[in-house]
Amino acid sequence: xxxxxxxxxxxxxLEIQDVEKPVPKSGELLVKVMAAGICGTDLHIxxxxxxxxxxxxLGHEFTGVVEQIGDDVTGFRPGDQIVCITAVVSCRRCxxxxxxxxxxxxxxxxxxxxxxxxxxxxVVVPADLSYIVPENLAGSDVxxxxxxxxxxxxxxIEQSQVNAGDVVxxxxxxxxxQLAAFxxxxxxxxxxxxxxDIDTKRLLLGKEFCANETAQSREELDALVTRYTKDGxxxxxxxxxxxxxxxxxxxxxxxxxxxxxxGLFGKxxxxxxxxILMKELTLTVSYATERTSWDIMMRLAxxxxxxxxxxxxxxxxxxxxxxxxxxxxxxxxxxxxxxxP
Numbered sequence: 001x002x003x004x005x006x007x008x009x010x011x012x013x014l015e016i017q018d019v020e021k022p023v024p025k026s027g028e029l030l031v032k033v034m035a036a037g038i039c040g041t042d043l044h045i046x047x048x049x050x051x052x053x054x055x056x057x058l059g060h061e062f063t064g065v066v067e068q069i070g071d072d073v074t075g076f077r078p079g080d081q082i083v084c085i086t087a088v089v090s091c092r093r094c095x096x097x098x099x100x101x102x103x104x105x106x107x108x109x110x111x112x113x114x115x116x117x118x119x120x121x122x123v124v125v126p127a128d129l130s131y132i133v134p135e136n137l138a139g140s141d142v143x144x145x146x147x148x149x150x151x152x153x154x155x156x157i158e159q160s161q162v163n164a165g166d167v168v169x170x171x172x173x174x175x176x177x178q179l180a181a182f183x184x185x186x187x188x189x190x191x192x193x194x195x196x197d198i199d200t201k202r203l204l205l206g207k208e209f210c211a212n213e214t215a216q217s218r219e220e221l222d223a224l225v226t227r228y229t230k231d232g233x234x235x236x237x238x239x240x241x242x243x244x245x246x247x248x249x250x251x252x253x254x255x256x257x258x259x260x261x262x263g264l265f266g267k268x269x270x271x272x273x274x275x276i277l278m279k280e281l282t283l284t285v286s287y288a289t290e291r292t293s294w295d296i297m298m299r300l301a302x303x304x305x306x307x308x309x310x311x312x313x314x315x316x317x318x319x320x321x322x323x324x325x326x327x328x329x330x331x332x333x334x335x336x337x338x339x340x341p
Contacts, residue, residue: 002341003120004322006045007055014046016320019057022116022124024070029127031082035141035316035338036118037061038329039148040264045113046326049266052113059119059339060086060112063133063143073127081138083146085129085294086110103288119319121341131294134302142310144338145179146297147289149309152179152262153300154293155286157187160235160260164188169225169233169252170211171195172240172263173202175312175335180237180262181210186305189235190228194221194248202335209311218248225252237262243269250275261285312336 005017024030036059044050045058066080076082087102089109096104111117111125133143156162166189170181173195181191193211195203203214213228215221225233232254238246241263250272253259259281276283300306314334317325319341328337 001121002319003057003116004059004319004339005055005057006052009048011046013054014058016322019120021122024068024124026071027073027127028070028124029066029073029076029082029130030068030070031064031084031118031123031125032067033059033062033064033118033121033123033341034081035063035144035340037144037148038325038337038339041113042119043326043330044266050113053109053115056113057116057118057120057123058112059117059123060110061144061147062118062123063141063146064118064123067122070127076127076130076132081133081143082125082130083133083143083294084111084125084131085291086112086147086288088115088126088129100292101290103290119322119339121319129291131298134298136304137301137306140310141316141338141340142306142313143301145309145312145336146294146301148176148336149179149183149306150289150293150297151286152176152183153297154289155237155260155262155284156180156183157296158290158293159284159286160237160258162187162189162235166190166234167225167229168192169194169221169236169249171236171238171245171249172242173199173206173214174239174332176262177237177239178202178206178210178312178335179309180239181206182309184235184237185210185212186300192221192224192228192233195240205311205335209308221248221252229254231255232257234258235260239263241265243271246271250279250281253279253281255279256281258282258284313338316340 090105236249236253
């Protein structure tokens with residue numbers, strides 16, 4: 001089968017290779033991939049900016065159809081469409097694993113970096129970490145967005161505890177910001193999505209898809225926050241991974257509000273901790289997902305609450321044309337680009 005393999009350092013160490021089709025072991029599912037989304041992590045791996053174990057097939061955002069079932073698997077059958085938790089290897093013994101926080105296990109390995117991922121014709125995943133796609137979404141590749149959506153479930157619902165009636169600011173209208181706004185609004189929050197002067201198209205989609213209001217400048221944002229709140233927003237979620245964006249969030253959130261960091265900066269940045277201290281803000285952060293995040297996300301899916309999420313899929317590109325797809329992702333041409341085997 002074909003797979004996009006990171007086998008050596010540098011962008012030139014990433015290429016389509018013919019690799020052996022995997023065989024499911026006990027407790028595993030062999031899945032024929034429908035689509036795999038390109039994530040920022042995949043771009044970082046291409047440039048050796050994220051830990052990986054070469055040679056490894058990239059891709060952790062995916063959905064596909066079960067083709068073969070390993071021994072000792074129950075609850076699945078060939079033809080089921082599934083999604084899967086990313087952290088497929090953990091020690092199961094440390095304090096974090098015992099708490100169900102597998103992403104924090106020091107021995108954790110994820111598909112697409114530590115073990116072979118889904119930018120291939122087939123992928124093998126553990127059955128006990130997989131979920132069957134609900135009937136209302138079966139047959140569609142939109143559930144390749146399940147992993148980033150679960151990430152924002154963790155950031156917005158589990159960590160930031162957004163409630164109905166909260167006024168929520170989401171800074172950064174990329175795919176992660178759009179999903180954060182989508183989840184916050186699903187909780188009954190009033191959502192303001194903000195960006196910069198280069199985000200016109202993204203903010204237009206945000207107003208259509210996930211936000212009650214959008215702002216393209218600090219002046220517009222100040223006016224909206226003043227109009228809809230008395231003291232500032234209840235929750236500010238930083239999704240851009242930019243120092244200026246974080247400063248805006250700190251300024252806009254009310255005293256004793258919640259400041260949530262969801263974006264990765266990729267470098268050290270200055271932070272006005274005095275302002276955080278003097279406003280007595282609660283700082284929350286979230287790193288990827290845990291099983292509870294997937295449980296909530298799958299309930300939202302089954303309840304039909306993901307309507308419109310397909311608007312984030314900007315392009316579907318054949319796996320053989322992966323270089324074009326990665327360029328699109330790096331150049332931020334749209335939101336989510338899917339590779340289709």
